[in-house]
Amino acid sequence: MKRVLLITYYWPPSGGSGVQRWLKYARYLPASGWQPVIYTPLNPEAPATDESLLSDVPPEAEILKRPITEPYQWYKKVTGRKESVNVGFIRSERDGPESRAELFSRWVRGNFFIPDARCLWIRPSVRYLRSYLSQNPADAIISTGPPHSMHRIAQKLAHKTGLPWLADFRDPWTGIDFYDDLLLTPPADHLHHRMERAVLSKADVVTTVSPHISRELYRKGARRVEVIPNGYDPADFSGLEDSRKPDSNTFTLLHSGSLVPSRNPHSLWAALSRLCDTLPGFRESLRIRLVGSVDGSVRQSVEKAGLSRQCEVVPYLPHQEALREVFSSDVLLLLINQTANAEGFLSGKVFEYLAAGRPVLCIGPKKGDAAALLRETEAGLTHDFDDQDGIFITLKEWFAAWQKQQPVTTPNLEAVQKYSRPFQAAQVAALLDRLPARND
Known part of the structure; x- marks a missing residue:
């Protein structure tokens, strides 16, 4: 060797x-x-x-x-x-x-x-x-x-x-x-x-x-x-399928990893606030979980949007526990840094998102590498940083599908497996x- x-x-x-x-x-x-x-x-x-x-x-x-x-x-x-x-x-x-x-x-x-x-x-x-x-x-x-x-x-x-x-x-x-x-x-x-x-x-x-x-x-x-x-490592996902709770009454949005100030999704918080105010049952069902290091400015934005009661910040978790969180969520958040290199942002967690088979909501440039990956694998949708209306419509549709226990996306498994x-x-x-x- x-x-x-x-x-x-x-x-x-x-x-x-x-x-x-x-x-x-x-x-x-x-x-x-x-x-x-x-x-x-x-x-x-x-x-x-x-x-x-x-x-x-x-x-x-x-x-x-x-x-x-x-x-x-x-x-x-x-x-x-x-x-x-x-x-x-x-x-x-x-x-x-x-x-x-x-x-x-x-x-x-x-x-x-x-x-x-x-x-x-x-x-x-x-x-x-x-x-x-x-x-x-x-x-x-x-x-x-x-x-x-x-x-x-x-x-x-x-x-x-x-x-x-x-x-x-x-x-x-x-x-x-x-x-x-x-x-x-x-x-x-x-x-x-x-x-x-x-x-x-x-x-x-x-x-x-x-x-x-x-x-x-x-x-x-x-x-x-x-x-x-x-x-993603297929071995990491052995047995995690049981993490899903089919009788859960919470519509859970999860972000795994660090949330630096440049990654703070102001349009997402605004869209979620609107949905809480206008869509019956949304506020009661919504659960936001931020797993990892979260900058104070992000917490302030969540509070300003009136989402503090719906949001929980979870400190760093061991890798297997973090994957269990991914599997038990309904929507996975991929938040791109609003910086000059935004189009090239392609973090490691997105591939574990793909392997989990949960719908991915990406907020970042539609011409970026992350957006291209989601299109290739048919695993989710991308909205530009300031597309509050688009985020609002997507989450409204995904919430309606969740209420009916219908799948939101059907990832292309062949495309996912090459990663x-x-x-x-x-x-x-x-x-x-x-x-x-x-x-x-």
Whole structure:
């Protein structure tokens, strides 16, 4: 069996969306002849902990964990916070306005820790891995980001060892939605772009999750980009069919994952408020469940729309419990960030939505990659950010079908099945098989 070194910041027992993609690929790569060797921090600042994910680690995997030094301990001292910065700078209502110390810390993080707060791990990791590979040869390197320091480790290691390198972009680098929130000076912004171009131009192949991001990466200097979307693991859904409660008297709308300010669906709240006021029985039946980190601004919008009694915010759940929530819901909400890269937004949860077979209501650009996926799989509908009337009509129709216990959508199962993790892991293995030897 050939060996591939996977450099990733997120690995079980860390939880959250950043873990899923390569944990699942690593699980199924041995079936295609590749043994994963995982290099990951011993003491990461994980957004959540999910011990249940450890069961997905394949027995063939070799795990290398090394200590990492991160600036978050200093951040906590300066700001007085007990936790680190949340992904996308999510703030809860209890946080209040951002303090001067927090703003200063964010400016320091953006301008002195480039490309991200894990940059202090680059040099010791290259030194350790170079020594490790001299005694334990591998056939290829994979890096996955963000954090993009993982790509910097792989870039230097590939140059020193001559091993072929696949760089995986789960999200953009300088095109990510919160890039402007880093408060970058012109020199720091220039350095980010220069590092990004170097990674894209040096990697033998770049993979990413959507066609839109693929085109963006080509424009920024990538030589070869392959789109391998996120997906779902059929094994995760075993036994979840029983989660559905056919006698339920609640019409449940569910969003799973982080809700940052740019993802706040103002038109949805307005449409739901109108339906509560005009449609008999809707207010009494409506239940909104937001599972994951929710920014305080989203909670305020829900309250302003008069939906507080219908809405419940559920903190982070282990992956299997979150999937159970998906299965027990009537409508699944896919909320796209209202940012410049909205058309390329294609998160991992949408594929688990598809596998659950529940109707998906997407609020985002109709020309985006998420909208195209829903059309291809016939799994739901997309409405533009400001299409309050369209959202109102769709939910009114779906509520009427729910009352009659009629299906709202009939997904195209053949189209959905090609997004399974085993199928995609085989695609990754095929890419690795075709990578040429390097001659740096």
